[in-house]
Amino acid sequence: MSTNSSSNASADGKPTGRAVRTALVIGGGIAGPVVATALLKAGIEAVVHEAYPQLDEGIGGSLALAPNGVAALDVIGAGDAVRAISLPIARAVMSVGAKTVALPGLEGVEPLQLIRRGDLHRVLHDRAADAGVVFEYGKRLVDAQEGPDGVTAHFTDGTTATAHVLIGADGVRSTVRTLIDADAPSAxxxxxxxxxxxxxxxxxxxxxxxxxxxxxxxxxxxxxxxxxxxxxxxxxxxxxxxxxxxxxxxxxxxxxxxxxxxxxxxxxxxxxxxxxxxxxxxxxxxxxxxxMPPIPHWHRGRMVLIGDAVHAPSNSTGQGASLAIESGIQLARCLRDLPDATSAFAAYEQVRRERVEKITKRGARTNRTKTPGPIGRKVMQVTMPVFFRLLNFEKSLGWEQRYRIDWDARVEAEAKAAG
The missing domain is CATH 3.30.9.30 (D-Amino Acid Oxidase; Chain A, domain 2)
Structure with a gap:
């Protein structure tokens, strides 16, 4: 993809009124295909560049998609395809030694959906390809250079690609993150x-x-x-x-x-x-x-981060993939509604940062309970039934799982409220 932003006209010569009309997406796992599909829905052309030589359907184990994540997939028309090959988790229990306690749930939300990571990759790729998204494989990013009209990505195979913006969906070991901020913390x-x-x-x-x-x-x-x-x-x-x-x-x-x-x-x-x-x-x-610890800089110039590249909560949250999906769609809304990359990226960070960091902190607390030791296990056996009986599950997790993206609403008011 190449661009020339000196003209704000579409292919038929009519003005588009949008400064950002093309995007390079780095990474073809979960966040990449989602944001590319959402961008196309918003009228912005996106090409996904994946480092692996082909779509990898066998990587990783299973992951859970929370109700908010599946609802976000509905925005790009992928929710039902995921539901069709997932296992719904109707109930959950916690076991410590001989003691087992049923975990409370939320009323009126669909169950968690368990899916193999490779199967999710395939569904999201196929949905994006059906929508018209182009995938380029064997494209490992090594550098990116910004100019007045766009940003050019350089890949290890010697090729380049140029667009108005570059979106880093390249995971916890993100190259784009270091290009935005050389001192950015690692996962x-x-x-x-x-x-x-x-x-x-x-x-x-x-x-x-x-x-x-x-x-x-x-x-x-x-x-x-x-x-x-x-x-x-x-x-x-x-x-x-x-x-x-x-x-x-x-x-x-x-x-x-x-x-x-x-x-x-x-x-x-x-x-x-x-x-x-x-x-x-x-x-x-x-x-x-x-x-992922808090990342000081989510964006710089024409480059921005989504998914695990900027917010990777531990698997204890059950929200990692769902948050990546949400962020891809919210970024597309911001680029659709705001006049330039600078304002769009700032609004995107306002809408997303507080939510993802709060969930990440919850995951960190849960991680500390996974190795309680013999004394801690005995304490858990005694306190666990009382704790869950008193837990206000709606208050603690309702705000996470009931989160819904209104695609048709303009994003400015939401960003202002979050800021």
Missing amino acids: GYTGLLSFQGYVPGDLLPDLEPGIMTFAFGAQAYYLYWKQADGRITWGANLPSKQYLSLTEARQTPTEEWLRQLRETYADDTPGELLARNTDPETFAVNGAIHI
């Missing part, structure tokens, strides 16, 4: 490594599909649920002082990780059963769990 490490496995459903014959259990084991936290096909999926959060990226974690043989998990969950029910019966062939190593 933090929660002290936990993530794994996912599958076992036959008859190991826990009484477990019903659509119920998620959050379990605090003797040494580590884990969670599990039964799929619609009868298999049980379980995820492990293994405490580790050593940070390991996805690539680094996968250098350790799968059998060695399973040995460590079987040792870690040896005293837990059903953790021991889940670890012992996991097949190495279907065992996923996902690497470190990240959490």
